[in-house]
Amino acid sequence: MQPIIQTKNLCKSFGDAPVLSDVNLDIFAGEIFGVIGRSGAGKSTLARCFNLLERPTSGEIFFGGTELTSLKPAELYKARQSMGMIFQQFNLLMQRNVLDNVCFPLEIAGVKRADARKRAAELLDVVGLADKAKAYPAKLSGGQKQRVAIARAIAPNPKVLLCDEATSALDPETTDEILELLADINKRFGITIVIITHEMRVIETLCTRVAVISGNKLTVEEVARNG
């Protein structure tokens, strides 16, 4: 089986400080893949290499068989539209209401306004925020903001959803709700999910396989599951 995300000899350093060295990783379609490590271990950097928010110092990154680092800018923008991403700080647009936030990636992809609004409304339903469509992010709780961010990230039907410390700013209960939603999305839409976290609990709840980063090195393990 061909991996959906694959890195070959991926190295990344900031100045003289190496963060990732020689990472070879396969992530397969449909799985929920975890990346865990201490703060500063480079797990976010790794995730940000997957969609080239960070350019690796050397090595290759394949997404659905396409090598990303050699793409022209316009091709890269197109490829990124097939990869959703959510963040610790949600990163919503504060001057747009919830519905228009979810419409944003669809506007970027050139979807017609009426179609985009329809799709956005459907997704707000999926994440359980249909009644907040006209609200502005400033009026939402952290958990609600992350739900909007999830709806926004999966609006353009991406193949992969990257979650960069997506639950780290949330309390344990809200974290569980968000994890449940992510599992649901993985099952319902078949979207591959990559979860970056420093919480073992998150990995245990959700992931099938996990990459552990320590000392610039990465080892992949199966996650033991009871029942």
Added chain:
Amino acid sequence: MDEFLREFAPMLAEGLLDTLYMTLFSTFLAYVLGLPVGVLLVVTDKDGLKPHAALNRVLGIVVNILRSIPFLILLIAVIPFTRFVVGTTIGSSATVVPLVIAAAPFIARLVESSLKEIDRGAIEAATAMGASPWQIVYKVLLPEARPSLILGAAISVTTILSYSAMAGIVGGGGLGDIAIRYGYYRYRTNVMLVTVAILVIVVQIFQEVGAKAAKWGDKRL
């Protein structure tokens, strides 16, 4: 008092209209030039969407040079250019030329600082969604910075208004012209005081309206 009003009211009214015309028209043209330059300063910055050190440096230097020339000197220095563009060097329309030249770089810096306030996370999210730098400018930077840009516009209008008053020195028209001709050259202190009072009121109105508009449109509040 009646006599004073009969003598000066029509002139003051005309002066006010001239001042408003100069100020608003200059602000508009200065934004046409200054807004894109401000955006370019942010986009080409080393942490920007499309870093371009050379262009950023050149724009920065040009902006700094124009901003460091005192307005009175600029007013006189650009007279040949004003004659070329407007056909005359006196009157309100002629004043618009130096006003725009002085205000555009100031506006570019205001726009630059407004856009730099935008949360990097929002820009990063848009980048991750596959937005091009241009899409990020007009779908993220400008709309997210709207309240701050409106406040900046209020500052610009009031600054240009006070500059326009200086243009009276070279026969520029408007309230500043009246204040200088009557108050300074003819010792009609009362005319000068009334003129200054009108300017104060106009500045207050612009500033208030700007602040209200910025607050009203800000969805973070």
